[in-house]
Amino acid sequence: MKEIKFILNGKEVSVEADPLKRLLDVLREDEKMTGVKEGCGEGECGACAVLKDGVLVNSCMIPLGAAEGSEIVTPEGIRETDKGKCIIDAFGDAGAVQCGFCTPGMMMATEALLTINNKPNESEIREALSGNLCRCTGYDLIVKGVQIASERGKDLW
Amino acid sequence: MGAKISIPVRRIDAKEKAGGWTKYIGDYQFKNLQHGRFLRSERARAKIIEIKKPDFPEGYYYIDASDIPSSGKNNIQMIKDDWRVFAVSDVKYIGETIAVILGPDKQKVLDLLNQIEVIYEDLVPAFTFDDALSCKGGAVYGDNNIFSEYLLNVGNVDNAFKDAVKIVEGKYETGFQEHLYMETQGLVGAWEDEKITIYASSQCPFYIRKSVAVTLGVPVGDIRVRQTTTGGAFGGKEHFPDVIATPLAVAVNKVKKPVAMIYDRIEDISFTSKRHPSKITIKTGLDKNNNIIAMDIDTLVNGGAYESSTTIVLQRAILHGIGVYNIPNARIRGRAVATNTFPSDAYRGFGAPQGLFAIEMHMSHVADELGLDSSDFRRKHFIKTNDITITNAKMHDEVKLPEMFAKIDEMSDYSSRVKKYTDDPVKGIGIAFVNHGGGFTGNGEQAIIKGVVKMKRLEGGKAGLYVSVVEMGQGLQTTMRKIAAKELGLDYEDIVYDNPDTDIVPDSGPTCASRSIMVVGFLVQECAKKLKAKWNEGVGVEAEDVYKHPDELIWEQETLQGDAYPSYGWGINVVEVEFDPVTYEVKTTGIWAVWDIGVAIDEIIMQGQSSGGVIQALGYASIEKCELKNGAFMQHTMADYTIPTSLDFPKVETCFIDNPYKYGPSGAKGAGELVFDAAPPAYAEAVQNAIGKRIYDIPVTPEMIMGALK
Ligand code: FES
Ligand code: FES
Numbered sequence: 001m002k003e004i005k006f007i008l009n010g011k012e013v014s015v016e017a018d019p020l021k022r023l024l025d026v027l028r029e030d031e032k033m034t035g036v037k038e039g040c041g042e043g044e045c046g047a048c049a050v051l052k053d054g055v056l057v058n059s060c061m062i063p064l065g066a067a068e069g070s071e072i073v074t075p076e077g078i079r080e081t082d083k084g085k086c087i088i089d090a091f092g093d094a095g096a097v098q099c100g101f102c103t104p105g106m107m108m109a110t111e112a113l114l115t116i117n118n119k120p121n122e123s124e125i126r127e128a129l130s131g132n133l134c135r136c137t138g139y140d141l142i143v144k145g146v147q148i149a150s151e152r153g154k155d156l157w
Numbered sequence: 158m159g160a161k162i163s164i165p166v167r168r169i170d171a172k173e174k175a176g177g178w179t180k181y182i183g184d185y186q187f188k189n190l191q192h193g194r195f196l197r198s199e200r201a202r203a204k205i206i207e208i209k210k211p212d213f214p215e216g217y218y219y220i221d222a223s224d225i226p227s228s229g230k231n232n233i234q235m236i237k238d239d240w241r242v243f244a245v246s247d248v249k250y251i252g253e254t255i256a257v258i259l260g261p262d263k264q265k266v267l268d269l270l271n272q273i274e275v276i277y278e279d280l281v282p283a284f285t286f287d288d289a290l291s292c293k294g295g296a297v298y299g300d301n302n303i304f305s306e307y308l309l310n311v312g313n314v315d316n317a318f319k320d321a322v323k324i325v326e327g328k329y330e331t332g333f334q335e336h337l338y339m340e341t342q343g344l345v346g347a348w349e350d351e352k353i354t355i356y357a358s359s360q361c362p363f364y365i366r367k368s369v370a371v372t373l374g375v376p377v378g379d380i381r382v383r384q385t386t387t388g389g390a391f392g393g394k395e396h397f398p399d400v401i402a403t404p405l406a407v408a409v410n411k412v413k414k415p416v417a418m419i420y421d422r423i424e425d426i427s428f429t430s431k432r433h434p435s436k437i438t439i440k441t442g443l444d445k446n447n448n449i450i451a452m453d454i455d456t457l458v459n460g461g462a463y464e465s466s467t468t469i470v471l472q473r474a475i476l477h478g479i480g481v482y483n484i485p486n487a488r489i490r491g492r493a494v495a496t497n498t499f500p501s502d503a504y505r506g507f508g509a510p511q512g513l514f515a516i517e518m519h520m521s522h523v524a525d526e527l528g529l530d531s532s533d534f535r536r537k538h539f540i541k542t543n544d545i546t547i548t549n550a551k552m553h554d555e556v557k558l559p560e561m562f563a564k565i566d567e568m569s570d571y572s573s574r575v576k577k578y579t580d581d582p583v584k585g586i587g588i589a590f591v592n593h594g595g596g597f598t599g600n601g602e603q604a605i606i607k608g609v610v611k612m613k614r615l616e617g618g619k620a621g622l623y624v625s626v627v628e629m630g631q632g633l634q635t636t637m638r639k640i641a642a643k644e645l646g647l648d649y650e651d652i653v654y655d656n657p658d659t660d661i662v663p664d665s666g667p668t669c670a671s672r673s674i675m676v677v678g679f680l681v682q683e684c685a686k687k688l689k690a691k692w693n694e695g696v697g698v699e700a701e702d703v704y705k706h707p708d709e710l711i712w713e714q715e716t717l718q719g720d721a722y723p724s725y726g727w728g729i730n731v732v733e734v735e736f737d738p739v740t741y742e743v744k745t746t747g748i749w750a751v752w753d754i755g756v757a758i759d760e761i762i763m764q765g766q767s768s769g770g771v772i773q774a775l776g777y778a779s780i781e782k783c784e785l786k787n788g789a790f791m792q793h794t795m796a797d798y799t800i801p802t803s804l805d806f807p808k809v810e811t812c813f814i815d816n817p818y819k820y821g822p823s824g825a826k827g828a829g830e831l832v833f834d835a836a837p838p839a840y841a842e843a844v845q846n847a848i849g850k851r852i853y854d855i856p857v858t859p860e861m862i863m864g865a866l867k
Contacts, residue, residue, distance in 0.1 A: 034184035035177020037388075039339045040422040044795035047339060079176035092171035095761035098769065099630030100174025101339040101388030107175055122808075129803040133795070135339050136630040137390050138772030139803040152705050 006067045008033075009077030019065030024048045026064050027074060035075030035104045039133065047134030049105040050074050056112035056131075064128055075104035078111055086153040087111060087145075096145030098136035105132050110146050120155035159815055165761035166649055168635045170628065182343040182358045182385045187415040190345070192810060193259040193408060194266050195418075196273055197428060198248035201284070201497040201788030202294065203277035205246055208255070211272040217260035219273075220408040221245075225845075228374025233403050233632045234367055235396045239298075242372050242403040242465035248277070249297065249462035250499050251789045253427035254400070257408045259416050265404050272866055282497035282788055285438050286457050289494035297462060298495035304460050305468040305493045307717055308761045309475055309547050312486030317451035321442030325523045329439070329515035330854040331837075333783035334432035334504060334790070337800050340388020342429060343419035344401050346409035353409055354381040354613035359398045360390045361667035363625055366659045368399040369406040384656045387629040391773070392503035394629070395669050396465055397430050423793050431783060431790075432503035433458040433470050433493075437478075437515035442785050447527050449538055452484045456491040456512065467493045472502070475506035476721045477834075479547050480516035481558060481590045483540040497788055503669060506833045507594055510774070514855060517838030522851055529721050530575070531842065532588050536562060539590070541667070550711070550720045554727075557816050561751045564812055569731040569749040578846060586733045586747075587842025591834040594722025595827025596672040599712035608704045609663035610680040612641065612688045615653060616698050620688065622643055622654040622681065623662040626673040632762035633673055639758055639842075640678050640822045644685035645692070663701070671827025673725070673846060674758060678822040680704060707820055724818045726826050729752040730771065730835035734843040741859035741866075743779065743844055748809045750835070755818040755826035763828060767811040770832025776801045778837035778855045 006012045008031060015030050024041075027033040027050070036059055039047030043061040050059045051073040059072075078084035087107050090096075097103050106129065109120045113120055113128035120128065126139070134142060150157075173179045196208075196219075213219060223232045231245065244253045255860040258270050281294030288294075289302045296302045318324070345356040346769040353373070357364055362382040365828035370377040382402075387394060405418045418428070425840040435458050456475050460467030475491035524534035539558050543551050566572050571588060578584045596602050622641050628634040638652040645652075655661075665677045680702045687700035712719040733747035750767050757763040780799050784791045792798035817824025841852040850865040 028184075032186075034180065037177075037181070037340070038183065038421075039341075040795045042422065042794055042796065045339065046386035079178075084176070088172055088175040091175045093168045095165070095168065095171075095765050097168060097171040097174050098632070098765055099339065099387065099389040100179055101181065103175045104177035107177075121590065126803040131802075133339065133800060133802060135337050135391070135773065135800060136769045137765055138768030138770075138801075138806070138809060140768040140808050141761070143803065143808075 004064055005066045006069060007071040015064065017064055019063060020118055021064045022060055023062040023064055023067050024059040027059060033076050035073045037101055037104060039101065046105045046109060047102055049108040049132065051108060051112060056109055075107055083111060083153065083156050086156055087149045090149035090152060091145040094141050094145035094148050096137065096142040102132060102134040106142055110149060114150055114153065114157040118154060160756045160823055162639060162643055163757045163760045165759050166635065166639065166763065168632060169638060169650065170634050172389060181340050181388050182345060182356060183419050185345065185356065187245065187345060187347060188720055189414055191259045191261055191412065191414050191416045192263045192266050193257050193405060193416045193418045194270050195254050196256040196258060196270060198244060198251055198253040200248055200253060200277045200279060201251050201278040202282035203248050204280065205248060206276040206278050211269060213269065217265065217269060218412055219256055219258055220411055221256040222699050224375050224407050224411050225372065229372050230374065233399050234371035235399055236466045236469060237464040237752065240465055242407065250497050252499055254404055255324040257404050258409055259412065264342055284496050284498055284785060284788055286459065286494060289496045297497060302495045303492050304464045304495055305471055307472065307475060307491045309489040309717060311545060311547055311549055312413055314451050314453055314486045314488040315484035318453065320444065321450060322445050323443045324440060325526045326440045327519050327522050327775060327853060329383060329437045329518055331435045331511050331514055332856065333434055334777045334781055335426055335783055335798055336391045336393030336504060337798065338389030338391060338393055341420040341422055341425040342394065342398065342401060344398060344405055344409060345415055345417045346405040346408055347415040348413040352379055352381060353406055354383060355402050355406065356383050356385050357398050357402065358387045360394045360627055360629055360669060362657050362659050363664045364396065364667055365398055365402045369402050372403040373406055373410055382659045384627050386656060387627060390629040391505045392507065392669065393429060395503040395667060397502055409673045414574065422795060425797060426798055427793050430500055432462065432504035433467065433501040433508065433511065435474065437512065439515060439519040441523050447529060449484055452479060454478050454485040454489040455488060457503060458493050458508065458511065459496055460493045461498040463500040465500050465502050467501065468597065471507040472717060472854055474512040476548065476594065476598065477509040477512040480513055481540055481592050482538040483544040489547065498737035498785060506830045507670065509830065510834050510837060513591050513834050514837050518841060518853065521842050525851070535590055546721065548718050548721045554725050555816055556727065557753050557814055558727060561727065561814055564814065565729045565731055565749055565751045568812060570748065571731050574733065583738060583847060584735050585843045585845065585847030586731065587839045587846060588729065588731050589835040589839035589842065590729050592725040592727045593671065593827065593831035593834055594725050595675045596723055597670055599714055599719065599721060600706050602704055603706035604677055606666040606704065608665040608677055608680060609701060610665050610677060610684050611663050611697045611699060611701045612684045614692060616696055618647065619651045619653055620647060622652050624665040624677055624681065625657045625662050626665055626668040626677050628655055629668060631766065632759065636674060636758040636762060637678060637681055640681050641685045644682055645689050649783065673829045675821045675827045676704065678825060679820055682822040724826050725822060726828055726831035728831050728835045730839040732836065732839040732843045734847050736847045736862065741862040745806050748807060750809055750811045751814060752831065753814045753816045754828040754831065755821050756815055756824035758823065758825050759814050763813060764811050765830050766828055768771050768809040771809045771836045772801050773807055774833045774836035775806055775840055778840040779857055782856050782858060
């Protein structure tokens with residue numbers, strides 16, 4: 001047990017836990033950030049994706065200790081921002097959402113992509129989403145959602 | 158796409174899901190929640206000699222068959238009830254439930270589980286079709302391991318074969334497939350208001366209610382099932398949640414506290430049902446004009462250790478066994494066998510993909526044998542309206558396959574590419590033609606389900622919709638609202654349609670068999686018309702509609718004769734590939750799909766179904782290998798059971814053809830499974846054209862290609 005501090009969605013939090021506890025569990029159980037999903041628990045699916053100091057990571061692969069002092073952003077941290085709303089609306093209009101279990105992670109991956117490349121082409125989008133698995137959509141309409149977000153959000157990113 | 162209802166709207170659930178607001182089963186907070194884990198069989202077939210347990214601390218429980226109330230049954234009441242809630246004295250497959258271990262601390266529960274030692278006496282297990290048919294180790298089921306057997310016949314096959322000038326034979330095999338819904342299986346059983354409430358990620362709340370009630374020996378009304386937003390299912394949450402819910406309910410009944418049974422991914426891949434493996438042999442006789450005059454098919458599916466829905470899966474495999482063709486003399490023998498593998502169960506397509514893979518590959522092989530173009534040969538044999546089907550009934554559908562072929566040919570440039578690639582050493586293109594019967598087989602909608610829907614006028618100009626079919630990603634929350642809203646002249650957002658709760662909604666049947674829109678959607682449309690007529694009676698006025706099988710459709714269930722399905726969806730896929738002669742890897746370079754689903758209730762939602770179904774099917778055809786070793790699945794994680802990523806396949810170019818069906822809402826037919834059926838044979842044919850060797854089995858892995866080329 002150790003007290004570990006990090007910034008979660010812009011606010012400092014302090015968690016008393018085993019530093020080896022998965023960041024995913026800390027976020028879901030201690031912080032009730034259930035927008036972060038567990039799809040596999042082994043770094044394969046991206047459902048648990050969050051931003052750590054601006055970089056897209058799978059929170060199931062990060063021990064809490066490694067998050068100490070860093071800035072963590074979950075879907076809860078971006079869904080009400082202009083960028084988050086832009087992605088969510090674009091996904092809605094494209095038909096990118098089916099069962100929705102992968103979608104918050106897809107939103108995080110989209111945010112990470114558009115931050116470094118606000119006009120991605122189709123293959124860049126497919127590359128950027130390749131760590132996020134979706135079993136429902138076959139990806140086509142998610143790709144379209146990212147395209148719509150990038151067009152509409154050209155002044156945001 | 159001409160119909161007004163097809164104009165897309167934004168999915169009602171899109172925003173909440175995308176932003177992570179939507180709660181799935183693992184996201185709910187329950188007070189005093191206990192965590193459950195299954196003690197599972199580690200042996201495929203064995204006697205249980207002894208179970209050595211550690212001392213259980215206060216608050217931790219070991220629940221097994223002895224905890225089932227005396228009024229109950231240690232059987233899971235699914236389509237059959239042979240699957241046991243808890244194994245007692247023997248085990249029949251690896252992963253069979255022996256007991257539930259539960260308590261307040263997850264880790265402590267795991268520690269206890271690890272300390273339990275089960276002493277077995279191994280018996281000789283049967284795993285393969287040959288093992289099953291030779292009753293290796295003694296029959297697993299009955300006295301011959303045959304769960305069910307059918308013989309379909311049209312015309313006079315034996316006589317026709319005598320007239321054949323050429324005979325072509327082939328044997329086709331398909332493997333297990335894991336559903337890999339992104340949300341694993343998960344249920345929470347709670348003790349609320351002196352009764353058991355099951356919160357379930359599920360396709361069929363009423364199935365769970367029935368099986369739990371039978372297990373506990375209580376009236377169904379004593380059990381409440383509430384569907385939680387379901388993160389993908391694909392058939393995997395049709396019956397399988399019953400296998401979790403029944404032991405879970407026994408546990409809740411004992412401890413009277415909420416208990417969560419939520420699988421992690423390794424458990425989910427290792428210990429849930431898969432698609433039935435199949436082995437299909439087809440023999441075809443041709444006359445001197447290269448017309449098929451006779452066909453003899455032998456179909457085997459592996460049901461695993463318990464029957465569950467296997468017989469119905471077998472029915473669908475053989476009812477789709479001659480595909481979209483008019484074969485004057487055809488015979489199909491179908492057998493579902495028992496083995497000591499994990500029981501197979503429902504998976505998008507429900508047997509049809511297996512039957513259709515075999516017939517499509519075979520048609521391609523026959524054409525090849527005759528030196529004919531594979532698509533020309535198949536098109537010459539297309540079934541037409543009023544032709545006789547394998548169940549000796551008339552094909553009632555207006556068959557638009559020729560028009561659909563013209564469309565896909567234009568989209569994909571198939572005809573010219575197929576010629577261009579004939580001598581190309583690495584490129585290939587393939588095509589497949591399919592249909593898929595919507596709804597339950599025969600008169601099952603009337604005889605088994607008899608679905609009911611209800612609607613009610615609510616305050617504020619809104620209407621409530623009460624149905625038991627669920628949203629699981631396929632868009633039902635939106636499409637059902639559109640159907641109801643259209644009749645009522647309301648906005649789709651003014652229809653209230655919550656996740657079904659068996660204490661509130663009537664039983665409109667399960668969410669499966671491509672029936673939700675075609676069958677339940679039609680009831681919703683008719684019910685909405687009735688409500689509209691009574692609307693002015695004021696807030697609170699209700700309307701109801703009950704399924705009635707169309708009079709003109711006849712069916713004999715014992716012999717499977719008559720109108721096998723009320724209507725069919727139809728489809729054509731073209732797949733283009735390029736293979737690497739050094740690594741034997743195959744890259745897909747183009748995918749095209751044309752569908753006749755009657756009318757799309759929402760064009761974007763249906764595009765999502767098309768892309769999603771086709772890509773899932775291409776995974777089945779190429780990379781999704783699920784193998785057995787001594788009765789256990791060798792793949793346990795998403796790293797070793799891989800599904801398509803965004804990089805593996807290009808965009809699916811989709812087109813829909815309107816062909817309204819009179820008993821479908823706005824003319825819509827079933828669609829959710831159809832979109833899975835055509836891609837596997839189209840892909841396999843493309844690969845065979847690229848490598849110049851015939852393909853008989855899927856998945857087509859690089860190792861298989863290497864073997865074929867050696
Ligand atoms: S849950 Fe973390 S990558 Fe799948
Ligand atoms: S929408 Fe279901 S997994 Fe992506």
